[in-house]
């Protein structure tokens with residue numbers, strides 16, 4: 001078997017009568033940067049949340065770095081530590097400084113000492129270019145800075161894979177670039193990433209593979225170049241045309 | 255009111271004030287210890303515990319404090335006697351005056367505090383809990399390290415009100431002959447026959463205590479302030 005960091009098998013999820021995921025299969029190898037696109041409501045976020053079990057699938061299995069998180073007696077919290085997650089609306093802890101946001105899971109989950117945790121937090125904040133903002137609270141940061149703190153917070157846990165759910169969708173256009181820059185740097189450093197985004201500039205530049213999701217299934221997937229320039233599925237072509245029109249401003253292409 | 259009269263009534267009123275403050279402090283503490291778990295269970299608990307919490311909160315908020323005090327002071331001993339008739343030892347249900355006052359006011363305050371904490375807890379975005387879980391925290395850790403530190407801060411203004419109310423509400427205990435500030439005042443009135451002067455004095459003492467406590471709570475609130483962490487705007 002391959003050295004898949006994430007393996008998803010036959011994922012099904014319904015909310016009431018609405019079937020959101022209808023059998024998703026996915027394998028992501030170490031170092032891959034996977035970009036997921038698809039119309040609104042097709043289950044992209046649900047799929048990401050099933051990977052670290054924030055949402056429990058009705059059916060199907062998920063492995064993270066070899067451990068099955070969906071196994072009946074799996075230590076879910078422990079496996080989750082290895083899956084970093086970045087949300088559209090940041091979800092920083094409002095009562096903690098940037099540094100505190102990065103530290104809290106290090107001390108409470110990883111049981112690091114305060115000093116150790118602070119050192120690592122400063123290192124991660126440095127990595128996203130925010131060491132000078134360490135003592136500021138979320139409300140004192142711009143959207144782009146908040147998202148970079150959120151990325152640092154996830155990175156500090158030393159994850160095997162990072163999940164990004166539309167990390168720049170809540171940002172003012174002029175702040176998108178700084179977040180994409182951090183993500184590109186991560187990709188270059190070899191981080192395994194699954195990114196739901198409309199930023200096609202980012203996708204073209206750093207993703208190794210792309211997935212087009214529609215109606216709860218993966219309608220098409222392939223190497224980025226192929227999906228961009230030679231999509232097989234007419235709906236993929238149509239959708240790519242639409243988002244290039246909508247989001248085609250290509251910020252962050254520094 | 256001349257000085258000698260004040261000197262005559264002050265020892266009694268002072269002792270009454272101490273009792274009032276003592277009952278307030280115990281009731282607020284007990285209320286806090288009841289209110290936090292009741293609020294958490296109401297928001298996060300499994301269904302049956304949620305209902306238990308709702309039942310407690312609604313009963314104590316929905317009935318007069320006087321009735322609660324009577325039931326606890328007079329009703330429980332009746333129950334104890336009935337149980338003893340069945341051969342069940344239940345002397346612990348017979349509370350002396352002070353204990354009955356603590357329990358009644360404490361349970362009553364707990365119901366109100368639970369509601370203050372509940373709205374504070376619900377003001378915290380569920381996204382923050384999701385982020386905490388994604389970092390590997392258990393639900394319990396997410397609540398203790400992320401939700402409660404914020405909820406407690408958000409609840410401070412409501413809690414300040416509760417402190418002020420409590421100091422005044424303790425005055426119901428004179429009905430079961432606990433010698434609090436108001437009860438002492440009434441006793442002195444029956445001795446000296448100048449109700450207006452004494453009642454105004456008692457009222458003024460309540461006022462000073464409440465103002466003093468409000469000032470302290472205001473200081474605590476300012477000391478605990480975190481930029482952007484307020485009841486209205488909740489975005490992290």
Ligand SMILES: Nc1ncnc2c1ncn2[C@@H]1O[C@H](COP(=O)(O)OP(=O)(O)OP(=O)(O)O)[C@@H](O)[C@H]1O
Nearest residue numbers: 015018020038039040041042043044045046047166
């Ligand atoms: N907790 C929930 N309860 C009920 N329905 C939900 C829940 N979460 C998602 N859904 C529904 O599931 C469907 C898929 O949602 P999901 O968020 O996964 O889509 P998405 O592809 O991420 O869309 P978007 O691009 O808008 O973020 C939607 O119809 C949504 O309304």
Ligand SMILES: [Mg+2]
Nearest residue numbers: 044045046165
């Ligand atoms: Mg989504």
